[in-house]
Amino acid sequence: MEQAITRPTTMLAPARATSSRGRRTGLQLIVLSFIGDSIVAFLALAASSWLRFESPLADWGVGARSVPWTSYRGHLLLGLALFSVLCLHFRIYTVPMMLRFRLLLGALLKIVCVWVVAYISLAYLLRFDLPVSRLYVLIATGTLTVGLLLWRRAFYKAAIKAAVLGKLRERVLFVDWSPQSAALAQTMALDRQHLFEIAGCVSPARDDYAAPPPARVRRLGAYDQLPAILQQHGIDLVILADLSPSDDEMLRLANLCEKEMVEFKVIPSCFQVFVSGLHLESVNGVPVLGISHLPLDSPFNHAVKQATDYIGGLVGLLLSAPLIAVCGLLVYLESPGPVFYRQQRLGRDGRPFWLYKIRSMRLNAEQPGQVGWSTRDDPRRLRIGAFLRRWNIDETPQFWNVVKGEMSLVGPRPERPELIANFKEAISHYNARHNIKPGLTGWAQVNGFRGDTDLNERIRCDLYYIENWSLLLDLQIMLITLFKHKNAC
Numbered sequence: 001m002e003q004a005i006t007r008p009t010t011m012l013a014p015a016r017a018t019s020s021r022g023r024r025t026g027l028q029l030i031v032l033s034f035i036g037d038s039i040v041a042f043l044a045l046a047a048s049s050w051l052r053f054e055s056p057l058a059d060w061g062v063g064a065r066s067v068p069w070t071s072y073r074g075h076l077l078l079g080l081a082l083f084s085v086l087c088l089h090f091r092i093y094t095v096p097m098m099l100r101f102r103l104l105l106g107a108l109l110k111i112v113c114v115w116v117v118a119y120i121s122l123a124y125l126l127r128f129d130l131p132v133s134r135l136y137v138l139i140a141t142g143t144l145t146v147g148l149l150l151w152r153r154a155f156y157k158a159a160i161k162a163a164v165l166g167k168l169r170e171r172v173l174f175v176d177w178s179p180q181s182a183a184l185a186q187t188m189a190l191d192r193q194h195l196f197e198i199a200g201c202v203s204p205a206r207d208d209y210a211a212p213p214p215a216r217v218r219r220l221g222a223y224d225q226l227p228a229i230l231q232q233h234g235i236d237l238v239i240l241a242d243l244s245p246s247d248d249e250m251l252r253l254a255n256l257c258e259k260e261m262v263e264f265k266v267i268p269s270c271f272q273v274f275v276s277g278l279h280l281e282s283v284n285g286v287p288v289l290g291i292s293h294l295p296l297d298s299p300f301n302h303a304v305k306q307a308t309d310y311i312g313g314l315v316g317l318l319l320s321a322p323l324i325a326v327c328g329l330l331v332y333l334e335s336p337g338p339v340f341y342r343q344q345r346l347g348r349d350g351r352p353f354w355l356y357k358i359r360s361m362r363l364n365a366e367q368p369g370q371v372g373w374s375t376r377d378d379p380r381r382l383r384i385g386a387f388l389r390r391w392n393i394d395e396t397p398q399f400w401n402v403v404k405g406e407m408s409l410v411g412p413r414p415e416r417p418e419l420i421a422n423f424k425e426a427i428s429h430y431n432a433r434h435n436i437k438p439g440l441t442g443w444a445q446v447n448g449f450r451g452d453t454d455l456n457e458r459i460r461c462d463l464y465y466i467e468n469w470s471l472l473l474d475l476q477i478m479l480i481t482l483f484k485h486k487n488a489c
Contacts, residue, residue, distance in 0.1 A: 101153065
């Protein structure tokens with residue numbers, strides 16, 4: 001009997017050791033990143049103080065030469081402490097944040113912007129013997145930003161090396177299998193950093209699956225064998241893929257994961273739209289899960305996007321005016337008649353508006369009652385129209401729609417009411433894209449989904465954009481649009 005008990009223990013120990021080693025590696029990386037950030041921030045602030053008071057820049061301002069740079073140590077310590085607090089507040093010390101440089105970049109830029117405002121305010125409130133130098137703050141902003149980006153880029157490159165990344169991967173076990181778990185497994189497999197390794201799945205208590213697992217996912221056994229499976233395969237994360245088990249079964253599963261020190265998560269299969277907006281809150285002590293806030297629900301984010309759209313729309317309209325005039329003349333010479341073409345489209349909250357384009361087809365190209373997309377080699381297209389569409393020049397009058405507030409520079413492309421009437425019934429979550437203004441360009445368009453392409457993929461891209469909006473993402477999409485063109489329809 002003793003032998004029967006001790007043999008599994010010696011077999012299972014290495015798997016759990018591997019799991020704990022991954023957690024230790026993650027914690028070590030977090031500590032290292034915090035120490036590195038603090039050192040870089042200290043050096044950047046110290047260098048800024050020296051540049052302001054000891055370099056030729058000291059001649060700028062009144063009496064700067066008489067101030068030794070070391071006397072600014074109070075300002076330096078305040079800036080360093082404030083920076084560390086903001087880094088903790090924005091939660092950049094997590095393994096996923098360290099291994100996703102684009103997300104980290106956005107967070108660091110926010111931290112620096114908030115740091116500037118908070119630092120100046122606190123420096124005036126604390127009334128240091130030496131008043132805060134605005135030039136020092138300007139230099140510190142630049143050195144801090146550049147120093148952090150260079151350091152974090154080097155740290156990111158070292159962290160994603162196979163030897164380190166292999167220790168950080170979490171081994172995932174699915175309880176049951178469903179279309180939602182299949183989508184999650186696909187997302188995990190496509191992750192560039194590959195932070196998850198799918199160990200397999202187990203069948204629930206009723207001994208069958210909601211959907212058959214694919215051949216690449218190992219079937220490790222039944223639910224009643226779960227304690228041994230967790231140990232034997234070194235599982236770090238258990239994901240319940242189906243909500244059909246009873247409350248008692250879910251509670252037992254959660255308690256088992258807690259005892260085995262395994263993370264437990266549930267796929268909320270009843271929510272298929274705006275999953276990143278799900279939020280657990282308490283209503284008089286009762287936990288309630290629902291869709292709460294998306295990035296553009298924030299008044300600040302909304303104001304930033306509105307301001308960017310208005311300024312960008314005006315600049316775009318002014319810069320494109322000569323191009324519109326020349327192309328309009330070419331259109332008129334090939335096909336006399338109106339140069340501009342307008343179509344009714346649906347905008348935010350399903351409100352209709354008139355969208356403007358430079359006409360790229362012959363007059364009366366669309367027959368009454370025949371609504372649809374043009375094709376790549378549409379015979380109705382003008383010769384100049386092919387060029388206009390290839391380079392998206394026919395879309396430039398829509399800067400006027402942006403200035404009027406009907407469209408945004410970036411967002412889901414607007415569709416015609418006649419098409420939407422069918423789409424909203426045939427395609428899941430189609431109307432969710434109307435939660436924000438439509439855009440001149442969007443995440444779906446830069447990924448090749450425009451015109452007569454896969455609508456499900458286009459909606460998936462649109463929902464991703466709505467859930468993950470940031471000013472940095474908008475700038476990225478605009479840059480890709482400028483330097484990457486496709487044959488449009």
